Amino acid sequence: MEQHWQLLLSALVNFQFVYPTDRDIVPGWLITELLDRYKQLMKMPLPYRKVCRGPLLSHSQYEIDQREWGYLA
Structure with missing residues (x-):
């Protein structure tokens, strides 16, 4: 879960x-560790590209985000 630690926190x-x-x-x-990571994440600048990680959770639910709204996976 290291790369997707936010899913573990959730x-x-x-x-x-x-x-x-x-x-x-x-x-x-x-x-405590995961909340500290989250606090650090909130201090970082926003990504300059629109990103949607929704397909990691559901292949179909976030399809429109990538197909029509311009989000990257």
């Missing part, structure tokens, strides 16, 4: 939302 946040009483299953250091 899955862990969803897990903790769905199972709030099982929050301790996810190591705290991992959440």
Whole structure:
């Protein structure tokens, strides 16, 4: 998941939302590490090209983004 660590963060946040009483299953250091990465990402400039990583999640749902809206995969 190194390259797509944001997906891991998303899955862990969803897990903790769905199972709030099982929050301790996810190591705290991992959440802290991923949140620190996210904070650093928010300080970086935006990409100069329009990018859509949606096809990593669904091949069909984001097809229009690339075909008609000019997003790169």
